[in-house]
Amino acid sequence: MNFDSRDWRSERLRARLARTPFDTRVTRWSTRLMRWPALVIAAFLLAPATASAQRVQDTFFNSLIPSRVDHLIGFTPTTFAIHPPGQRVVPITVRVGGRRHRYIFGNAAAAVGPTAKLYLRNMIRARRFPSPQGIFLDRRLKAAERRYVQVRADLGRDADVLAVGRGHPACASGVSRAVAREIAAGTIRTWSAAGVPTPASGDAIALRRAGDGVDRFVEPRFRAGIRLPQGARAASDGGLSEAASGDLAIAAVTSWSRARRYQATTCAVPVGGAAPSDASVRALSHPDAYPISFVTLRRLREVRPIVAAFLKYLTGPRATASFRQRGMLLVKEAWPAVPGPQDDPFGS
Numbered sequence: 001m002n003f004d005s006r007d008w009r010s011e012r013l014r015a016r017l018a019r020t021p022f023d024t025r026v027t028r029w030s031t032r033l034m035r036w037p038a039l040v041i042a043a044f045l046l047a048p049a050t051a052s053a054q055r056v057q058d059t060f061f062n063s064l065i066p067s068r069v070d071h072l073i074g075f076t077p078t079t080f081a082i083h084p085p086g087q088r089v090v091p092i093t094v095r096v097g098g099r100r101h102r103y104i105f106g107n108a109a110a111a112v113g114p115t116a117k118l119y120l121r122n123m124i125r126a127r128r129f130p131s132p133q134g135i136f137l138d139r140r141l142k143a144a145e146r147r148y149v150q151v152r153a154d155l156g157r158d159a160d161v162l163a164v165g166r167g168h169p170a171c172a173s174g175v176s177r178a179v180a181r182e183i184a185a186g187t188i189r190t191w192s193a194a195g196v197p198t199p200a201s202g203d204a205i206a207l208r209r210a211g212d213g214v215d216r217f218v219e220p221r222f223r224a225g226i227r228l229p230q231g232a233r234a235a236s237d238g239g240l241s242e243a244a245s246g247d248l249a250i251a252a253v254t255s256w257s258r259a260r261r262y263q264a265t266t267c268a269v270p271v272g273g274a275a276p277s278d279a280s281v282r283a284l285s286h287p288d289a290y291p292i293s294f295v296t297l298r299r300l301r302e303v304r305p306i307v308a309a310f311l312k313y314l315t316g317p318r319a320t321a322s323f324r325q326r327g328m329l330l331v332k333e334a335w336p337a338v339p340g341p342q343d344d345p346f347g348s
Contacts, residue, residue, distance in 0.1 A: 054100045056091045060107035061310050062133040064119040067211070067226065068219045069138045069292050070112050071236075072156065072257065072328040076319050077136075077310075079108045092309040101305040105313075114217075114226045120295075124148045127297050132306040134296040141295065149295050152307070153315050156292035156328040157284065159256040159276045160221040162269040165243045166341065169197040174270030177222075177287070183207065184222040184253045186229025199248035206249040207232035208239025210258070221253050222271075222288070240266060256281050256289070257327050264339040278335055292328065 063077040075081050082105045083089050091102040113119070116135045123133065127148050134152070141149055162180050164170050173196050175183070182188040183205060190203045211218030213234025220226045228234055235242070238254025244265035252259075252266070256276050259268055268275040272287060280286035294314060300307050313319055320330065329335050 056102045058106040063110040064135045065112045066138045072326045076322040077110045094308040096305040103309040150298045151293045153294040159281045159289040161259045163252040163259045163266045165248045170269045171267040177272040180271045181222045184224035201248040205251045208235045208252045210238030210254040
């Protein structure tokens with residue numbers, strides 16, 4: 001499936017389209033498409049080839065990013081990041097099937113949507129005619145999907161988190177997974193209805209959901225959907241900074257990659273009897289933890305060299321540095337040290 005960027009007019013429009021569900025009746029796509037200047041590519045491709053050099057090919061690649069992990073990936077899989085402006089264009093060289101291939105990704109694009117469900121289904125249906133494409137998946141592959149789709153890069157780990165200010169009664173009492181979902185969905189609006197003793201701030205819950213809130217779309221966490229509930233607010237950190245300031249009314253629905261940096265002043269509420277930790281998230285043993293991986297079709301046929309070149313970039317130092325800078329908890333690295341909890345009267 002090729003992405004069409006002809007309707008991409010501004011950053012504002014891109015942000016609006018980026019969070020429009022794929023599974024709606026009228027499908028709208030958001031693309032992060034960075035076209036390399038034609039003259040640069042043309043000059044590169046028309047340069048005389050030596051006897052030892054393989055011809056450089058200009059190619060494209062399409063990626064899908066679920067909105068739950070978009071903040072950790074961003075523009076990384078686009079031409080803008082693969083061949084940064086102002087820097088020398090260096091082809092990516094791979095050897096596949098005994099042949100050497102050299103590629104420039106002059107048209108690498110990424111679409112953002114609430115889930116990968118529709119895109120994955122379409123990729124499997126079109127498996128007899130594979131194209132250069134892949135998905136950043138924020139869950140494990142299902143058994144039926146593994147027949148046709150393969151994890152090519154195991155990149156990171158994360159988890160859904162409900163966080164409150166340290167010292168909040170919920171740090172000790174915890175909530176059930178059903179209650180966490182209803183808090184995130186905005187259907188439970190008081191701490192007493194959640195089965196939590198009333199904090200000093202009062203009984204009302206001030207819900208915060210991670211995301212920019214454009215067109216009231218937020219990150220889908222705890223299966224609560226992508227729509228910002230009535231009365232809730234969107235925040236880039238999911239409300240962690242507000243909770244850390246001592247506002248005990250805040251219920252921050254966010255990610256572990258963000259929340260772990262606030263452990264000195266907030267706590268991750270135990271959901272279903274356990275709060276996430278670095279160990280349980282890395283091992284995927286916590287029920288709300290999930291992997292971040294990159295998947296493609298198993299049988300790639302003619303596009304195998306292009307996919308190999310893209311994966312070389314994706315697992316290489318430039319993309320890894322981009323993921324790290326954005327806060328991804330990378331599988332292949334030790335995670336950054338963060339301040340630990342201060343004295344907590346509840347011992348959470």
